[in-house]
Amino acid sequence: MNSFKVKSQFGDYLVEFKSFKDDLTLKGIPVIDKNVWELYKENSVFKTLNDPIIIEINEENKSLKSIEKLSRKLIQKGANKESHLLAIGGGITQELVSFLASIFYRGIKWSFIPTTLLSQVDSCLGGKNSINIDGFKNMLGTFYPPRKITIINDFFKSLEQSHLDSGYFEMLKIHLLSGKEEFDKFKSLSLEEKIYNSLILKKKIVEQDEKDKKERWKLNLGHTVGHALEASSQSSLPHGIAVGFGMLWELEISKGLKLIKDEDYSVIKNQILDRVSKIEIPNYDHEKFKQALLKDKKNSEGNINFILFKSIGEVTLKSIPPEEISEVLSFIS
Ligand SMILES: NC(=O)c1ccc[n+]([C@@H]2O[C@H](COP(=O)([O-])OP(=O)(O)OC[C@H]3O[C@@H](n4cnc5c(N)ncnc54)[C@H](O)[C@@H]3O)[C@@H](O)[C@H]2O)c1
Structure with missing residues (x-):
């Protein structure tokens, strides 16, 4: 599959296609879906990850509270306006990291490795993010596309x-x-x-x-x-x-x-x-x-x-x- 660029008012971004066999050097502060981490932490694709932030995934956690918690973790890690986040997970991980990246220091860079089929075929592209409030779905959000999306089909093997x-x-x-x-x-x-x-x-x-x-x-x-x-x-x-x-x-x-x-x-x-x-x-x-x-x-x-x-x-x-x-x-x- 050929990689391609998506034109964006926020800066054009790349969609690339890789596999577990490729030698990937993953850069940025990793924020990973807990289930994905448990399933793949020994996989060679994650060998270059450094001290990831692990998040529990469910709709309730797509919240301002999670954004606050993640912000604190970034501050503890010494993140600054030059920092780059790397989201690894499905749509919920994407929403949280994209929303956070759009407001942390008024906007820092982020990249995305989608691990569900839905996030690979749909949500990863288009730059929308949103989080829930008081049971109302997708009420708060911004437009904030990643710098790069890396599609790895091998992640499907473990999907329900x-x-x-x-x-x-x-x-x-x-x-x-x-x-x-x-x-x-x-x-x-x-x-x-x-x-x-x-x-x-x-x-x-x-x-x-x-x-x-x-x-x-x-x-x-x-x-x-x-x-x-x-x-x-x-x-x-x-x-x-x-x-x-x-x-x-x-x-x-x-x-x-x-x-x-x-x-x-x-x-x-x-x-x-x-x-x-x-x-x-x-x-x-x-x-x-x-x-x-x-x-x-x-x-x-x-x-x-x-x-x-x-x-x-x-x-x-x-x-x-x-x-x-x-x-x-x-x-x-
Ligand atoms: N921003 C957008 O444009 C957009 C578009 C569509 C949907 N969404 C949002 O995306 C969310 C749904 O995302 P989703 O369906 O990608 O999944 P998800 O992030 O909700 O994850 C679903 C489950 O799959 C697990 N999982 C993730 N990758 C896995 C893997 N490779 N193997 C095994 N388990 C894995 C997760 O831990 C979780 O339990 C919803 O909140 C929806 O509103 C956003």
């Missing part, structure tokens, strides 16, 4: 099936959004090709709209329903699986509102079901689900904003007034 599914739906999402040709070829690509292609397709969108003012809104496909599902199932679902169900249910809403042709509906549904049907339907609280939709951060002027399907590769933003939400939800069954 649910985290492989989670990454799969983000890959499917970006191919669905990128037109019929990309969607049609998705099935026949190898996992490595799917990963590479997903990054190239996301790069095209974020380079046009890094600060999420125009084109980038499309990437929230599956997220209005997905975030509500996460909020109403106490975050027991990996993010990408919530997005998978989110896309499926938003497809049903698109059909119910007669936005999509029957033929495209069936093709998209079959492709999502290909994976979703093997996963247990999440157990969620229906009232909490509805309340979460009413509080979604993409809402505007009191309406709930859904990204709905028009055809393969074409989506539209639909604002639903709160009094119509029960009718819309009746299409999901």
